[in-house]
Amino acid sequence: MRTIAVAVLFLLLIHAAAQATDERSIKDLAKALTALAHDVDPAEAQALSEKAHTKARSLKKEYRVVLNPEFTVFLYNIGKRKRGWCGHWAEDIGAELKELKCKTLVLHWGEAYPNTSSENNALVVTARNQPFKDGIILDGWRRAGRLFWCPVVKDDEYEVEQHYGHSGITVWKENMKWSEWLQEYQNEDKEKEATASR
16 A cells, blocks of 8 residues: 555656646746747747647647657557657647737748658747747657757757767758648738738
């Protein structure tokens, strides 16, 4: 009986630590998004941060992540999982974030090493009229449900020529087709405005 109580207490402590880490990460990401430009709405940045973190955590359960992301991809590739590849994470988190219909932040689809065994797909958030490379990566896959985020140019896990230290040159590029999908709500709003002004 005592062993069960210790095990339950241990699990509760782990859960509380994960929540505390998420709360700090949510706050820090919201600050980083707000700092992208002077006209970024802090409430919008906060909502995007909360939703991205929450969705990444829920996908870990939904995809039944085991061990690490690579093993889950293996299970997907042999038909034991319906989803779990990095593109699934980006697509499902992106669909959730699209619902926010952000006005001061823009969603992009980033890809690193496309069409190779090292390929990764993630979301990139920028301020309006800001270059892709100045954005912030949101990657739920990389840490198996714990949202990873950092500025695109600071992502040292995806750099050119990593053999002798950090090059500082990112391999992240924008996939315009998927970015268009992420941004289609903006085009719908523009069409409604144009129709209304006629």
